[in-house]
Amino acid sequence: MKRAKPYLTRNMSWSPREEPPTVVIVSYLLLIIALFVTVTIAEAESETASTSHDDALLLLRFKQFHVSSDPRGFLSDWLPHAPSPCAWRGVTCSPEPRRVTAIDLAGADLSGTLHLPTLTSLPSLSTLLLRGNSFSAFNLSVSPFCSLQTLDLSLNNFSGKFPFANLTPCNRLAYLNLSNNLITAGLGPGPGSGLSLAQLDLSRNLVSDVNLLVSALASSALVYLNFSDNRLAGQLSGSLVSRSANLSTLDLSYNLLSGSVPPQLVNDAVRVLDFSFNNFSRLDFASCGSLTRLSFSRNALSGDEFPRGLSSCDMLEVLDLSRNEFVAEIPGEILRSLRSLKSLFLDRNKFSGEIPSELGSLCGSLVELDLSENKLSGELPLSFVNCSSLRSLNLARNYLSGNFLVSVVSKLQSLEYLNAAFNNLTGQVPLSLVNLKRLRVLDLSSNRLNGNVPSFFCPSELEKLILAGNYFSGTVPSQLGDCKNLRTVDFSFNSLNGSIPWEVWALPNLSDLIMWANNLTGEIPEGICVKGGNLETLILNNNFISGSIPKSIANCTNMIWVSLASNRLTGTIPSGIGKLNALAILQLGNNSLSGRIPPEIGKCGKLIWLDLNSNNLTGNIPFELADQAGLVIPGKVSGKQFAFVRNEGGTSCRGAGGLVEFEDIRTERLEGFPMVHSCPLTRIYSGWTVYTFSSNGSMIYLDLSYNLLSGTIPGNMGGMAYLQVLNLGHNRLSGNIPDSFGGLKAIGVLDLSHNSLNGSIPGSLESLSFLSDLDVSNNNLTGSIPSGGQLTTFPASRYENNSGLCGLPLPSCSALKNRSVGVGGWKKKQPVAAGVVIGLLCFLLFALGLVLALYRVRKSQRKEEIREKYIESLPTSGSSSWKLSIFPEPLSINVATFEKPLRKLTFAHLLEATNGFSAESLIGSGGFGEVYKAKLKDGCVVAIKKLIHVTGQGDREFMAEMETIGKIKHRNLVQLLGYCKVGEERLLVYEFMKWGSLEAVLHERAKGGGSNLDWGARKKIAIGSARGLAFLHHSCIPHIIHRDMKSSNILLDENFEARVSDFGMARLVNALDTHLTVSTLAGTPGYVPPEYYQSFRCTAKGDVYSYGVILLELLSGRRPIDSSEFGDDNNLVGWSKKLYKEKRINEILDPDLIVQTSGESELFQYLRIAFECLDERPYRRPTMIQVMAMFKELQVDTDNDTLDSFSLRDSVIDEA
Incomplete structure (x- = not known):
């Protein structure tokens, strides 16, 4: 009998090939979900593509219709066929969905018209940066859906009134930058109405409407406000107040504001306040508890108007009150409460008295202190010894004295910068300065320091050591070689002796070695610059340095200025100098250099100044010198303060003069310059060098005088179109003066004297309109002096000792021919000539006696006393010397006048009216001489200009020029009333101008x-x-x-x-x-x-x-x-x-x-x-x-x- 199957099995049987019912249901569900996700993704991708495409269309529309120029191709990848704008230059997109969130076109050099509706239609756009283009306004309205948070339109071409109200739909806008445009005011409601800006920058515009400032300050969200560099003028209303409890920075600098700063303008939230470069005369605060930085430089604060409210600004870190007009003492009792102060600038005022000891109470925080260019005296107080944080201390150009370098400065362990130049410091540099381990710059120039340069002094960080213009003696310490960071060493204008140690030459970073005007000896070592070409300036002129110029100088590839003039150098000039491509100035004059001038010097492409005068140089003048390019002067020379000391000439003073660097030397001490002792000088000029050429040029100064140069003058020298001074005098040059010299269009000084030049003076020299000094004397020139141009205006001495030369200013050429008259002919005429001479002598003696008799009758004893008084006082009563020795009776010399009321004016009247040209009568001096105020006996007040002594001009030229100028009359010209010449002095009488010069x-x-x-x-x-x-x-x-x-x-x-x-x-x-x-x-x-x-x-x-x-x-x-x-x-x-x-x-x-x-x-x-x-x-x-x-x-x-x-x-x- 068979066993029965279970119920379930029996009623729900399934074969192995069939799916279980539950799995089928789940599968169906999964399939539906999969289909839904697929469709959703497809729709999302489609929507994303669609929205990206919309953004791209808007950007392309902006490019096509509103960008007229794109020279750099910045928008070259903004193309229609591109799948997405997110890869375009300057475009940023969000991750998902891919929408444009930022556009950055800053510095793209685009030109066009700005159409904000187009760009603000991008729904996700939060940042728009258009700084540094050339956009002008077209439509500054925005889309109703504007999502901008940051908008930068600075450095464009927006002008006129700006419609701030148009931006109101951008309710998230927090940052707006409109700086560097041409905006003059606001159109409609200002930025404080409808906008919630946190930062607003309107700097560097043309805003003159104070209401725009008032509106901006009304914004409750404002944190940063910049109205600097505009045209805001006049006084600010006392009711002006910031309604923002968060305002942190307020910048109103570089305007035309005056009067008082409204106390309510500054609240407890303000941290940075800049009112510099205005004309405010008073500053006070209602509250400044949060203020950390205050700049009030270059205003009109004066006298005792020091802002007392500063005492409550206990958070202040930076205080700049420089370049005002304070004249009292520094108020230490106010400043002492500023316990947080890090930087204090009180420079370029007129503070007097001593530095208050109360400033020492700031030492817990003080990092930088500038008290330069005031009238402070005394010492730095002992209270400063606790300034453990002080890194920069500038005390230059005051009247400080005493021993504070020892008592105070040497204890400032953090000090990096110390400038105490141009004060009255005395004694020696203290040994204790060795404690300043961090010191980078030490400038003690132009004081009265003496003794030896300290041998121990070598902080590991030291870069600049400037001790120029003092009275140091002894030798240059070799221990300076341990200062491995040392770049600048300036010991010029002292009394140092001995040689410069090899350790100094070997400094690895040395760029400036300046020790001119000392008593230095020894030689320049052969190994300079072997390890590198950092050396840029080598200025050692006016010492006793001997030996030869080392060949290794060719390794100094950065060399710009070399001055070894007025030493005892021998040997030849190294040809390697031609490798110095940056070389601008080369001065080797007044030495004993021999040999030929290296033609390689012509390869120095930036050489503008070459002085080789007074050496024993032989051979020909290299034609390569004329091929020198004369490029733009390097920056090391441009802007450099220098002096040109001009020689007057004479047997003990050769060459045209000398160029010296004296940035750290007192001008009055330049009179004691060693060069002055041996050379009579006409003038000393000082100033700053400038860029000589904007492109290639040529040398501007070439002095090869007093050498043994022979041969002919290179014809290509006529191509040196920028050459101002050419001195080839006192050599052995032969041949003709090149006809090409007519191309020296810039030439002012041309000296070819004392050579063996022959032939005639080229007619091309007539075209040299700048020529003011020509000397061709003592040559073998022949023929007629060209009559055109300025050649006939120079004195005869500039042409003398040329036996065959004739024509003005020398005797005429016909007179020269008449010299060939025979001796017999002269003898026949001798009796007649003798009779004529005797007759003339008798007549002159009679006339002279008559004049003397009349003079004695008409001149009183008082007149004689006045004459003696003035003549004796002339050398010392004026501001400069007089040269009247060859004129024993100068007082009677008449003044040539152009106005009838002054017809009888004499030199005696001028002396009397100026009290002997005393210093009390001196009212000014300029480039052409000194000016004195003179009140004549009739009450007329005139100005008398005493011209500088001139050597390049004859009496005839002077009188011709004066006659021309004296006839010129115009209501806007100062009229020349008269002139006279007394000895070598030349005086001009002008109308007196009551208010002086416009400059004053x-x-x-x-x-x-x-x-x-x-x-x-x-x-x-x-x-x-x-x-x-x-x-x-x-x-x-x-x-x-x-x-x-x-x-x-x-x-x-x-x-x-x-x-x-x-x-x-x-x-x-x-x-x-x-x-x-x-x-x-x-x-x-x-x-x-x-x-x-x-x-x-x-x-x-x-x-x-x-x-x-x-x-x-x-x-x-x-x-x-x-x-x-x-x-x-x-x-x-x-x-x-x-x-x-x-x-x-x-x-x-x-x-x-x-x-x-x-x-x-x-x-x-x-x-x-x-x-x-x-x-x-x-x-x-x-x-x-x-x-x-x-x-x-x-x-x-x-x-x-x-x-x-x-x-x-x-x-x-x-x-x-």
């Missing part, structure tokens, strides 16, 4: 002696000086180029009418006084047009450039050159153009000019004219007639200065 009035306010010129006065001066210069350029016959237009040559009469002075003066001085000034060119640094560094041809357009600088001075209130003001630019023009390019226009303007709404455009119109005059391309500059026309178009100040009256016939040239 405009720039001396900080010194308490100037007048505050308002804009009306400045306009009048600008127009008047332009009118005077236009007359010189266009109405005078011949036309006159001023050549030295500057603010000190614009004088102001009693009505503040501008008068141009010193026109025509440039031809009255020796060439070295016009061409080797501080800029090495005609003109004054800061005013010299750029083309003078290239073409060296004075033109009317050069005067226009100089006038543009003056106009810029009037608008900015700044001097043309001020390294502390302009930084690396070093000059007003470069600085202003840089600011203009960066759209920081308001920073150019003088803060003292209160800009009213109606006058804003006028200021910028004048600035536009200034920049047109300052165009680097002369042909693009306007003429002065066109400048006057532009002024007339502005129709300004017509009541006080009628422009309609200007014409070329508004003045007269007196023909009488």
Whole structure:
């Protein structure tokens, strides 16, 4: 019997090939889920592709319709066929879904119009960075769905009023940067209405609407607010207050704000406050408990207006009150409470008295202290010994004295930078300074320190050791070789002796070795620069160094300035110098060098100054010297302070002069320069070098005089178009003067004297318009002196001892031929000639007796006493010496006058009116001489200019020039009333100008002696000086180029009418006084047009450039050159153009000019004219007639200065 199957099995039987029922159900469910997921993913992918495609379309639309220029191809991969914009340059997307979240086109140099609706339609876009492009506004509305959080539109071309209200839909916008544009105000509600900005940057715009600032401060979420470098002017309302409890940073620097800072503007949340470069006169706080940084530099805080509220700012870390007008003592009782202070800047004020001991209480935190350029005296208080954290201490240019280096400074263990230059420190450098293990820079120059240079002093970190301009003696310590990080060693202008130790030469990082004007001996070792060419400046002139110049100098591949002049060097000049591609200045004069001049020197591509005078060099002048390229001066030389000491000439003083580096030397001590003792000097110039060429040029100074050079002068020298000084005198040169010398268009000094040159003077020299000193005497020249150009204006002494030379200024060529008359002919005429001579002598004796008799009758004893008194006092009563010894009776010499009331004026009258040209009568000095105020007996006040002694000009030329200048009359020119010559002295009598020079009035306010010129006065001066210069350029016959237009040559009469002075003066001085000034060119640094560094041809357009600088001075209130003001630019023009390019226009303007709404455009119109005059391309500059026309178009100040009256016939040239 079979067993029965179970129930389940029986009723639910299934074969092995069949699925169980439960599994089937599950499978069905899984299949449905799988189908659902597949469909969902497909739909998501489709949606993602669709949304990415939408974002791409919006971006492509922006590129196509709103980007007009893409010079760098930044958007080159923004292409229609690209699968996704997320890979495009500048685009960032979210992970999933792939939507555009950020666009970064910063610095792409794109141009076009900004259409914000397009970009803000990207629904996920939170960051839009367009900084550094050239977009202008097209449509600044935004999409209603704007999700922006960060918007940067800085450094673009947005101008006018900005519609902040348009951004209201961007309710998440927290960061808005509109800096570096041309925005002037807000359009509609400001940023404080409807926006919840945390950071707003409107710096470097043209905002003048204070209401925009008020609106911004009303934002309750604001943390950072920057309105710096705008045109906010006038006083801030006392009710101005920040409504944000979170405002941390407020920057209002570089505006025109004045008056007091509203105390309520600063609340407890503010940490950083920058009000620098305004004209605020008072600063106080209601609360400053959180303030950590306060910058109030270059304002008008003065006297006892020191902000007393600072005492409550106990969290302050940085305090900058530099460049104000404080005159009292430093208020130690206020500063002592600033226990958290790390940096304190009080430099460039007028603080007097002693440094308060209370500052020592800050030592727990103080890291940096700058008290330089004040009038502080005494010592550094002992309380500073606890300044264990102090790293930088600048005390330069004060009147400090005493022994604080020992008592205080030597205990400042953390000190890294110490500058105590230009003080009155005495004694020796203390041994205890060896404790300053971290010191990197030590500058004790121009004090009165003496003794030996400390041999022990070598902190391991020391990089610069500057002890110049003191009274150190002894030797240079060899232990300096242990200072392995030492880069600069400057011991110049001391009394050091012995040789420079090899250990110093071998310093591995040495770049500047400056020890000129000492008593150093020994030789320059052969192994210099063997281990590397780090040495850049080697200045050892005016010592007693002997031996030869080492050949290893060729290894100094970074060398820029080599000065070994006035030593006792022998041997030859190494040819390896030609490998120094960076060499700009090479001075080897006044030694005993022999041999030939290496032609390889011509390979020094940047050489501009070569002085080999007074050696024993032989052979020919290498023609390769003329092929030298004269590239741009290296930066090590550019901006370097130097002095040019000019020789007057004579047997004991050879060569044209010397170039010396004296950045760390007091100017008055330069008078004690060893070179001065043996050489009579005419002048000492000082200043800063400038970039000589913008492209390749040539050498500018070449002195090979007083050698034994022979052969002919290379003809290719005529191609040295930038050469200013060429001195080949006192050699053995032969042959002709090259006709190619007519190509020396820049030449000012040409000395070929004392050679064996023959032939005639080339007619091509007539074209040298810059030539002011020519000497071809003592040669074998023949023929007629060319009559054109300036050749006939030089004295006869410059042509003498050339037996065959004739013509002005020598006797005529016909007279020279008459010398061949026979001796017999002369004998026949001898009796007649003798009778004529005897008759003339008798007549002269009779006339002389009659004159003497009349003189005794008419002159009283009092007159004789006055004469004796003045003659005896002349050498000491004035500011400079007089040369009258060959004129025993100079008082009766008449003054040649151009005005009838002065017809009887004599030299005696001038002496009496100036008290013997005493120092009390001296009212100024300039490039052409000293000026004295003189009150004549009739009450008339005149100005007398005593010209510098000139050697390159004859009496005839002087009188001819004076007769020409004296006939020029114009209401905007200072009239020459008369002149006279007494001995070697030359005096000019001018109208007296009551208010002095524009330079003094405009720039001396900080010194308490100037007048505050308002804009009306400045306009009048600008127009008047332009009118005077236009007359010189266009109405005078011949036309006159001023050549030295500057603010000190614009004088102001009693009505503040501008008068141009010193026109025509440039031809009255020796060439070295016009061409080797501080800029090495005609003109004054800061005013010299750029083309003078290239073409060296004075033109009317050069005067226009100089006038543009003056106009810029009037608008900015700044001097043309001020390294502390302009930084690396070093000059007003470069600085202003840089600011203009960066759209920081308001920073150019003088803060003292209160800009009213109606006058804003006028200021910028004048600035536009200034920049047109300052165009680097002369042909693009306007003429002065066109400048006057532009002024007339502005129709300004017509009541006080009628422009309609200007014409070329508004003045007269007196023909009488």
